[in-house]
Amino acid sequence: MINRINLDKDTELRLLTIQDAPAFLAVINHSRTNISEFLPWVDRVNSLADAHSWIQLRLDKHALGEHMTLGIWKSGTPAGGVMYRSIDHEKHECEIGYWLDDAYVGVGLISTACRWMIRYAFNGLGMDHIVIQCAAKNKRSRALPERLGFALEHFLKDDFVHRGINHDSVLYGLWRSDYLATTPSVV
Numbered sequence: 001m002i003n004r005i006n007l008d009k010d011t012e013l014r015l016l017t018i019q020d021a022p023a024f025l026a027v028i029n030h031s032r033t034n035i036s037e038f039l040p041w042v043d044r045v046n047s048l049a050d051a052h053s054w055i056q057l058r059l060d061k062h063a064l065g066e067h068m069t070l071g072i073w074k075s076g077t078p079a080g081g082v083m084y085r086s087i088d089h090e091k092h093e094c095e096i097g098y099w100l101d102d103a104y105v106g107v108g109l110i111s112t113a114c115r116w117m118i119r120y121a122f123n124g125l126g127m128d129h130i131v132i133q134c135a136a137k138n139k140r141s142r143a144l145p146e147r148l149g150f151a152l153e154h155f156l157k158d159d160f161v162h163r164g165i166n167h168d169s170v171l172y173g174l175w176r177s178d179y180l181a182t183t184p185s186v187v
């Protein structure tokens with residue numbers, strides 16, 4: 001798999017490694033309120049040791065070809081991350097996830113990163129179906145698959161518990177055939 005991509009002259013995606021733990025933690029700490037609202041794992045990342053463990057677990061899955069977390073760097077500054085949460089080579093299906101530092105919300109950075117993730121999933125990894133799952137109440141997150149041409153495929157009632165509260169989820173999907181039919185007009 002790829003581990004470094006230049007999206008434009010000052011935006012880079014790079015495989016998140018143990019050396020990036022301080023930068024990863026700094027983004028989480030700076031924007032903890034918003035990033036943690038619907039992402040339960042954020043509550044378990046509170047120290048450098050937690051950040052190391054979080055990254056190492058994902059590097060282990062990456063080594064098996066089942067996962068990829070890329071840090072997003074804007075002019076050399078850590079701005080967030082985008083990931084294939086899972087890569088299923090039998091079903092040819094992967095799931096994309098993402099987060100941003102508050103300082104970079106609202107400028108299209110995740111949309112740009114996800115356009116690359118989508119293209120690479122179909123063209124580089126041979127996926128047939130890409131999914132994005134969000135808390136039903138997470139409007140900013142839902143806007144992303146809707147903007148990028150995904151279809152709403154499932155509503156999952158009481159899908160996960162976060163801080164003692166049950167949350168519904170929505171699952172969006174994009175099929176390779178639909179992507180090919182609409183590219184470049186949608187993605």
Ligand SMILES: CC(C)(COP(=O)(O)OP(=O)(O)OC[C@H]1O[C@@H](n2cnc3c(N)ncnc32)[C@H](O)[C@@H]1OP(=O)(O)O)[C@@H](O)C(=O)NCCC(=O)NCCS
Pocket residue numbers: 034035036038039097098099100101104105106107108109110111112133134135138140141143144
């Ligand atoms: C979800 C999250 C990544 C969305 O961030 P975002 O900045 O809204 O997403 P994008 O990068 O796609 O940017 C879209 C915004 O940039 C604007 N924009 C500017 N240029 C753009 C471009 N070229 N392409 C797309 N959008 C652009 C859009 O109008 C939109 O702004 P608006 O909502 O104010 O109208 C962010 O809110 C976040 O980190 N949330 C916390 C973590 C989280 O919930 N993760 C998802 C879990 S499923």
